[in-house]
Amino acid sequence: xxxxxxxxxRADAPAAAAFEGSRPIYDPATGDLIGEAPxxxxxxxxxxxxxxxxxxxxxxxxxxxxxxxxxxxAADAIERSAExxxxxxxxxxxxxxxxxxxxxxxxxxxxxxxxxAATPLEPxxxxxxxxxxxxxxxxxxxxxxxxGPWNWPMLITVWQVAASLRMGNTVVVKPSExxxxxxxxxVDVINxxxxxxxxxxxxxxxxxxxxxxxxxxxxKVMFTGSTATGKAIIRSSxxxxxxxxxxxxxxxxxxxxxxxxxxxxxEGLFWGAFINTGQTCAALKRLYVxxxxxxxxxxxxxxxxxxxxxxxxxxxxxVLGPLQNKAQFDIVANLVQAAKDSGARVLxxxxxxxxxxxYFYPTTLVAxxxxxxxxxxxEQFGPALPIIxxxxxxxxxxxxxxLDVGLGASVWSSDPAAAREVAVRLEAGTVWINSHGMVNPxxxxxxxxxxxxxxxxxxxxxxxxxxxxxxxx
Numbered sequence: 001x002x003x004x005x006x007x008x009x010r011a012d013a014p015a016a017a018a019f020e021g022s023r024p025i026y027d028p029a030t031g032d033l034i035g036e037a038p039x040x041x042x043x044x045x046x047x048x049x050x051x052x053x054x055x056x057x058x059x060x061x062x063x064x065x066x067x068x069x070x071x072x073x074a075a076d077a078i079e080r081s082a083e084x085x086x087x088x089x090x091x092x093x094x095x096x097x098x099x100x101x102x103x104x105x106x107x108x109x110x111x112x113x114x115x116x117a118a119t120p121l122e123p124x125x126x127x128x129x130x131x132x133x134x135x136x137x138x139x140x141x142x143x144x145x146x147x148g149p150w151n152w153p154m155l156i157t158v159w160q161v162a163a164s165l166r167m168g169n170t171v172v173v174k175p176s177e178x179x180x181x182x183x184x185x186x187v188d189v190i191n192x193x194x195x196x197x198x199x200x201x202x203x204x205x206x207x208x209x210x211x212x213x214x215x216x217x218x219x220k221v222m223f224t225g226s227t228a229t230g231k232a233i234i235r236s237s238x239x240x241x242x243x244x245x246x247x248x249x250x251x252x253x254x255x256x257x258x259x260x261x262x263x264x265x266x267e268g269l270f271w272g273a274f275i276n277t278g279q280t281c282a283a284l285k286r287l288y289v290x291x292x293x294x295x296x297x298x299x300x301x302x303x304x305x306x307x308x309x310x311x312x313x314x315x316x317x318x319v320l321g322p323l324q325n326k327a328q329f330d331i332v333a334n335l336v337q338a339a340k341d342s343g344a345r346v347l348x349x350x351x352x353x354x355x356x357x358x359y360f361y362p363t364t365l366v367a368x369x370x371x372x373x374x375x376x377x378x379e380q381f382g383p384a385l386p387i388i389x390x391x392x393x394x395x396x397x398x399x400x401x402x403l404d405v406g407l408g409a410s411v412w413s414s415d416p417a418a419a420r421e422v423a424v425r426l427e428a429g430t431v432w433i434n435s436h437g438m439v440n441p442x443x444x445x446x447x448x449x450x451x452x453x454x455x456x457x458x459x460x461x462x463x464x465x466x467x468x469x470x471x472x473x
Contacts, residue, residue, distance in 0.1 A: 025181055028094040028322045029312045029358040037180040040204040042211045045172070048200040052143045052170035053217050055197040060140045060168030067166055068117035073193040075110040075117075081189050082106045089154060089182045090313035090321075094359070099319030100275050109158040109186065112457075115441030116162035121462045126470075133473065138466035140168030141219040141243060145212040147233070149224045150178035150324050151279040151381075154186045159456050160222040160245075161190070161199060164465045172218070173201045174209050178325055216240050220465060223247070224281065227405070227450050245454030245464055247447060250281045250407030251379045253400035254436055255422060256297055257393065257413040258290040265412050265434065266300035270308070272410060272436025274363060277310075277320050278383040279328070281451075282408040284436045286376050287387045288396040294389045298367050301387075302347045305363045310383075312358070323359040323382055332361050332382035335375045339386070344369040349383070371399050379405075393422060401427045406448035410436040 022036040059067070078085065086102040095101040127134040146160035157173060164171050175183035180203040187201040202208060213221055213236035220243040223233050227248040237244060254272065256265070272284035289297045310320035323329040336350050349364030364384040369376060376386045390396040400409060409428035413419040416433060423431040429447040432438065439445055444460040446452065454464050 027091045028324050034091050040202045045202045045208050045211050048172050048202050049217050051197040056170040059198050071113045071117040074190040075113040077189050078110045092179050092182050094321040094324050096313040096318040096321050105155045108155050112158045112441045113162045116166045135471045137469045139469050143218050144169045144171045145218040145221045146173045147223045150176035153179035153182045156224050157183050163461045167466045170198050246452035248452035250451050251285050251405050252408040254284045254287045254410040255396045256289040258292045259414045260412045262296040262300040266304045270304045273385045282437045288390050329359040335380050336384050339366050339375045397425050405451045407451035
């Protein structure tokens with residue numbers, strides 16, 4: 001198929017005639033114009049929600065097998081358009097084609113659709129004692145609202161959409177204002193295999209997102225983004241008692257135990273921190289290393305970082321790209337400058353090339369930094385990793401648990417049993433051992449503390465977009 005950057009699609013057809021205006025979308029690596037994205041209104045959103053509400057009963061009535069077949073066909077369609085989707089994603093978001101980036105993201109979209117289609121969720125008999133029989137079933141919620149981010153715009157949209165559709169819900173997607181073209185193109189491809197009106201995309205500003213969060217006909221909101229915005233969604237959804245799945249900000253800690261092999265773990269540490277150029281909610285954002293191997297870990301990690309090419313995403317040689325937008329670039333630049341001003345030691349990077357086009361910030365490692373420095377205590381969401389020295393494991397665990405967020409964490413050790421002893425003490429939704437940030441469509445994923453609540457993926461992800469119902473008798 002041919003993917004147009006004018007970004008009109010059948011999914012938002014009920015609102016297409018009503019929207020007025022568009023906004024230009026530029027490549028964050030080059031500044032080149034990619035295309036024009038429609039800017040929809042609150043009225044457009046209302047029309048899309050009404051369309052989704054009307055068609056939802058028929059979609060639910062198809063049953064799991066027929067809906068799963070649609071999702072599998074949608075996965076096939078994504079694979080047929082994979083290269084066009086990946087190139088559009090690379091230009092709009094900035095991530096390179098290769099490495100764990102644009103082509104990887106598009107391929108994962110197909111994988112998550114297939115996983116949602118294949119995951120069984122059978123009724124469960126909870127009591128059958130001869131006198132009472134009670135079964136637990138899961139019914140569709142109705143219309144699900146999905147508000148996505150700009151860092152993994154296609155994949156996180158599929159995370160929200162796949163399980164919702166499989167369980168018989170219809171969906172209204174509100175993409176990020178920074179990356180609407182990628183999401184609209186993806187929705188267009190998926191909609192080629194769905195009944196009309198089942199999946200709807202409404203690109204627009206904050207007022208559209210706010211209306212989606214409060215809309216009385218939407219039974220559930222799924223949101224990935226900042227904690228501040230998640231709190232606003234909680235408030236907006238209260239009057240209609242919406243169900244929520246919130247994957248919010250994180251500041252993931254990694255703890256390197258003294259028995260770890262610095263050279264063996266260096267590449268894993270690098271990708272844990274710098275996947276998508278650090279623009280990942282569950283990326284490794286602060287690294288605690290025992291004093292005995294601190295210098296060796298810094299040396300090995302620096303060698304890996306210096307070998308990773310950064311540049312324009314369409315260049316097949318690059319594996320790191322720009323920050324997606326200037327606001328995020330400024331956050332990273334200011335945090336690193338503050339670390340330098342405080343006397344922290346920059347191992348590599350730390351000084352962007354002012355003459356280079358695009359929002360490129362060099363891969364940066366900062367050592368000998370205080371644990372309470374903003375680069376450590378805040379969420380940089382970019383290619384700058386602070387490395388903090390510790391003396392005892394108890395000290396490292398206390399520092400890792402000190403913040404009010406807890407999306408992910410990791411422990412690095414040559415002794416898996418010792419790593420697990422540390423892992424169970426960390427306050428995070430997922431703790432990885434000798435890796436960081438790897439997700440699997442069959443393994444539930446969600447945050448602790450102010451990193452949100454609700455689970456995605458696998459059986460728990462299907463349950464999260466359903467209403468449990470007991471049949472008693």
